[in-house]
Amino acid sequence: MAEDAPTGVAWIDGRVTPLSEARVPVTDRGFLFADSVFDTVRTYEELPFLLGDHLDRLRRSAAALSMPVPWTDDELLSIVGMTINQRGFAGESSLRVMLTRGDGGSGLSFPEPQRPRLVVLCRPVPGGYASMGEAGVHLVRPSRHQGKGGVLGHIKSGDYLDNLLALNEGRRSGGMEALMLGADGSWGEATTSNLFAVSDGVVTTPGLEAGILPGITRALVMHVLTEEGLSLTEASLHDAHLEGADELFITSSLKEVMPAVGLDGQPVGAGEPGPLTTQLRERFAGAVQRIQRAGYTRLSEAFPC
Numbered sequence: 323m324a325e326d327a328p329t330g331v332a333w334i335d336g337r338v339t340p341l342s343e344a345r346v347p348v349t350d351r352g353f354l355f356a357d358s359v360f361d362t363v364r365t366y367e368e369l370p371f372l373l374g375d376h377l378d379r380l381r382r383s384a385a386a387l388s389m390p391v392p393w394t395d396d397e398l399l400s401i402v403g404m405t406i407n408q409r410g411f412a413g414e415s416s417l418r419v420m421l422t423r424g425d426g427g428s429g430l431s432f433p434e435p436q437r438p439r440l441v442v443l444c445r446p447v448p449g450g451y452a453s454m455g456e457a458g459v460h461l462v463r464p465s466r467h468q469g470k471g472g473v474l475g476h477i478k479s480g481d482y483l484d485n486l487l488a489l490n491e492g493r494r495s496g497g498m499e500a501l502m503l504g505a506d507g508s509w510g511e512a513t514t515s516n517l518f519a520v521s522d523g524v525v526t527t528p529g530l531e532a533g534i535l536p537g538i539t540r541a542l543v544m545h546v547l548t549e550e551g552l553s554l555t556e557a558s559l560h561d562a563h564l565e566g567a568d569e570l571f572i573t574s575s576l577k578e579v580m581p582a583v584g585l586d587g588q589p590v591g592a593g594e595p596g597p598l599t600t601q602l603r604e605r606f607a608g609a610v611q612r613i614q615r616a617g618y619t620r621l622s623e624a625f626p627c
C-alpha cells in the first residue's frame with residue numbers, strides 16, 4: 323500500500339511546494355557526498371524560536387566546510403517566514419534549513435565557483451513529543467557509536483550516519499534515544515539531543531570539548547538552571563555517573579527538556595520523571611514564552627552577560 327503523502331512543504335529556488343512534490347537534482351553534492359549543512363528550528367505560536375542563534379550555527383557549520391552562504395540573515399528570515407506562512411497545516415512547525423554545496427566540481431573537489439543550494443523544509447512538530455516529555459523516555463547505550471568529534475562534532479553536517487546507526491540500534495532495544503560516545507570515550511550526547519545527569523542536586527552535562535553539538539536548548543537550559551540557582555557543572559559523564567544518577571534528561575529544539583526514566587532497561591532514579599527535571603520543564607516553558615514575547619532571536623539578547 324502506498325504511504326500517505328508526508329505533511330509539509332519545502333522552499334526550493336524561490337517556490338514553496340508540497341513536500342511530496344519537492345525535488346533536488348541527483349547531481350546535488352548533498353545527495354552525492356552528504357556535502358551539506360542544516361539546522362533544525364521549531365516554532366512557538368507559529369514564530370521561529372531563537373532563529374538568530376540557529377542561523378549563526380548554520381553559518382558556523384557552513385564555514386567549517388568552507389561553504390559560502392550567499393544569503394543575508396534578512397533574506398533567510400523572510401524565506402523561513404514565507405515557508406511557515408504557506409505550510410498548509412495547523413499548529414507548530416519543525417523547520418529544517420538546509421544548505422548544500424549545490425552541483426558541480428570534479429569528484430570530491432569543490433566546484434568553482436560554489437553555488438550553494440538552499441532548501442527549507444517545514445513539517446509539523448512530531449506528534450508524541452509533548453506526551454513523551456510528560457511521561458519520560460528510555461535511553462540506550464548502543465555498542466559502538468562515537469560522536470563525530472573534532473570540527474564535525476560541533477556542527478550539523480549532512481553526515482548523520484553514525485547517529486542514525488546508533489539510534490536504530492537503540493530503537494531495537496526499546497530506547498527512544500541512543501547515547502553517543504564523546505571524544506574522550508565518555509558519553510557525550512545522544513543522537514539528536516544533548517545529555518544531562520542530576521546527582522545529589524548537581525546537574526552535570528558534558529563540555530563542548532567532548533566534541534558534541536553546542537545545542538541551543540542546552541545553552542538555554544544552562545541559563546535557566548543558573549537563574550534558578552541550581553548547581554551546574556560541565557564534566558565527562560561515564561557509565562557509573564549515568565547508572566548512579568538520580569535523574570537524567572535530554573534536550574533538543576524539538577524535544578525541549580525530556581526526562582529519561584530508563585537506561586538500558588533499568589530505571590533511572592525512581593523510574594519516573596524526577597523533581598528537578600519536572601521543575602526545569604516548567605521554567606523552560608516560562609523562558610520560551612518570555613523570549614518569544616520579547617521578540618528575541620538570540621539567547622545573548624535574553625541573557626546579556
Ligand SMILES: Cc1ncc(COP(=O)(O)O)c(C=O)c1O
Nearest residue numbers: 514515516535537538539574575
Ligand atoms: C547531535 C545533536 N546533539 C544535540 C542536538 C540538540 O541541539 P539543539 O538544542 O540546538 O536542537 C542535536 C539537534 O538536532 C543534535 O543533532
